[in-house]
Amino acid sequence: MSNVTITVxxxxxxxxxxxxxxxxxxxxxxxxxxxxQVKKLKSEASKASSVNGYSSSENELLLTESVITRLxxxxxxxxxxxxxxxxxxxxxxxxxxxxxEVVSATGGSPGTVYRVLxxxxxxxxxxHNKRLWKWAQ
Numbered sequence: 001m002s003n004v005t006i007t008v009x010x011x012x013x014x015x016x017x018x019x020x021x022x023x024x025x026x027x028x029x030x031x032x033x034x035x036x037q038v039k040k041l042k043s044e045a046s047k048a049s050s051v052n053g054y055s056s057s058e059n060e061l062l063l064t065e066s067v068i069t070r071l072x073x074x075x076x077x078x079x080x081x082x083x084x085x086x087x088x089x090x091x092x093x094x095x096x097x098x099x100x101e102v103v104s105a106t107g108g109s110p111g112t113v114y115r116v117l118x119x120x121x122x123x124x125x126x127x128h129n130k131r132l133w134k135w136a137q
Contacts, residue, residue, distance in 0.1 A: 082120075089126060096129075096134045099131065
């Protein structure tokens with residue numbers, strides 16, 4: 001890789017430098033935010049693992065309400081919504097949950113959650129009674 005030197009007037013250089021510094025500050029803030037989120041998720045995973053009786057190493061993250069993989073568009077990858085919803089319901093085997101609780105906890109769209117819940121009911125994996133959903137196994 002070779003170096004290239006460009007000569008520009010000092011006014012333009014000052015403006016470019018200010019823009020680049022602002023971008024760098026935003027990137028640093030984003031990194032700090034992501035580091036805080038990872039720390040929080042690891043803490044939640046550790047708590048969830050001890051509550052559910054699982055052993056968890058520091059590098060292992062268990063699925064919790066806020067550990068959901070999303071594409072940059074905000075959507076879950078194809079086929080992942082069913083897994084996310086299933087794992088969430090499995091993590092609360094003795095609780096009866098409203099539709100709204102499932103939507104909120106999994107981050108799915110209401111339409112997707114509705115479709116997945118009804119398909120899981122047809123498969124006999126969840127029970128539905130008086131607007132409440134429960135893992136059946």
